[in-house]
Amino acid sequence: MNPDDPRARRTRAGLRTALLSLLADTPPERITVSAVAREAGINRATVYQHYADIDALVADAMEGALAHAARCAALCPLEAPTDGAPAPLVDLFAHVIEHGSLYRTLLAGDFAHRLRASVARELEERFATGARPPGTDGVPDRALSSHLAGGLVALLTSRVGQEGPGPGAEESAAVAWRLLAPVRHR
Structure with missing residues (x-):
């Protein structure tokens, strides 16, 4: 996947926004990839296409x-x-x-x-x-x-x-x- 592709940048921006939204009410150690994917409205596998794990996304x-x-x-x-x-x-x-x-x-x-x-x-x-x-x-x-x-x-x-x-x-x-x-x- 090309990280400079506009779709990839939008997806990563959406994932960051979803994570920051979750961090507003949830301690970082309790946030999961599944919760971020749900919040972003995407498939969990898509998260792993952009980030190796939740720590990389955080x-x-x-x-x-x-x-x-x-x-x-x-x-x-x-x-x-x-x-x-x-x-x-x-x-x-x-x-x-x-x-x-x-x-x-x-x-x-x-x-x-x-x-x-x-x-x-x-x-x-x-x-x-x-x-x-x-x-x-x-x-x-x-x-x-x-x-x-x-x-x-x-x-x-x-x-x-x-x-x-x-x-x-x-x-x-x-x-x-x-x-x-x-x-x-x-």
Whole structure:
């Protein structure tokens, strides 16, 4: 099977969506290939044409979620806007809040470490080109990127762990931005 075939890409996307839907209410260790196939509306054998086992599908689906979250975080401007949190940060919180039960599951496991590392890499690449937040001269790129990525992941984890509706995306992002934005030296 050609992995670049549009039908194969659609099938894999459908399988990832089905898995992520199941993860919203079911611990990862209790999800089976049969359950994913049922949720996706396909034959169980089709799952095995695309993934060797459930672990390969879980890894692929988590990579997609990881990449989405890291892209949103990396799009944030390096200087604090005066009128609130940057749109990519609001988008990230909106996405995580909308899929709260899924992210509660993902951020409770290895995903949190992988997300932190991915965001830190994205930020460190930006810092290496000379694009740095104000007031951070003299702070090593790796230390700054690790600090900001760790803080963001901790705030996301805290937000999805809250009982009840909690603050919305705009308010959550605004708090995160105030906490994560480096203090400007005047």
